[in-house]
Amino acid sequence: MITRIASLDDAEELAELAHASRDFLAPWEPIRDESFYTAAAQRSFLEHNLDAYARGAMVPLIITDGDRIAGRININDIVRGAAQFAHIGYFLGQQYTGRGLASRALGEAIAHAFTVLDLHRLQAGTLLHNTPSQRVLARHGFEPFGVAPRYLRIAGRWQDHVLFHLFNPAQSD
């Protein structure tokens, strides 16, 4: 396994990772305040994440490379009732890309979502030109089902996203 549940102790290393890759991640993320790169801010995000995890609203995962933190992958916005779906989001520090880590981490997150959480469907959205992320999704069978206009405010602009989804093969009806 290269993923594990996040802990408050990850805050300092996550701040370092985000800071070291800030230029690499900037085109794919919301604009960040300078404070985002502090351990205190990361600890506060983690506190919110772990609170949501305890309520069954999300699963905050760390992607590891040996004893280092390589990135994060989260199963976000878990919707129960008739929907039974969640959103997947992920990133890696620049130095950890190009080695299949995101694909492996996504495989583990899918397994968690479809077995432990017993969800019916996972959804992910990428910018139209985010080919690496689209490759990661395609590798696991995610299919595009539409383009959402002005979907997320990324790098300071409301940008269109391709929406992908994957159905739980164990649930047919």
Ligand SMILES: CC(C)(COP(=O)(O)OP(=O)(O)OC[C@H]1O[C@@H](n2cnc3c(N)ncnc32)[C@H](O)[C@@H]1OP(=O)(O)O)[C@@H](O)C(=O)NCCC(=O)NCCS
């Ligand atoms: C997207 C991201 C998570 C991919 O991580 P990764 O570990 O490098 O991904 P993998 O190595 O598992 O696979 C990357 C795929 O993209 C391909 N790829 C990489 N760079 C590419 C490029 N510039 N153009 C086209 N394809 C590219 C790789 O060949 C591979 O495809 P393959 O499976 O067909 O061989 C990472 O680049 C990242 O964190 N990007 C910034 C944040 C981001 O975009 N997050 C996702 C938001 S939706």
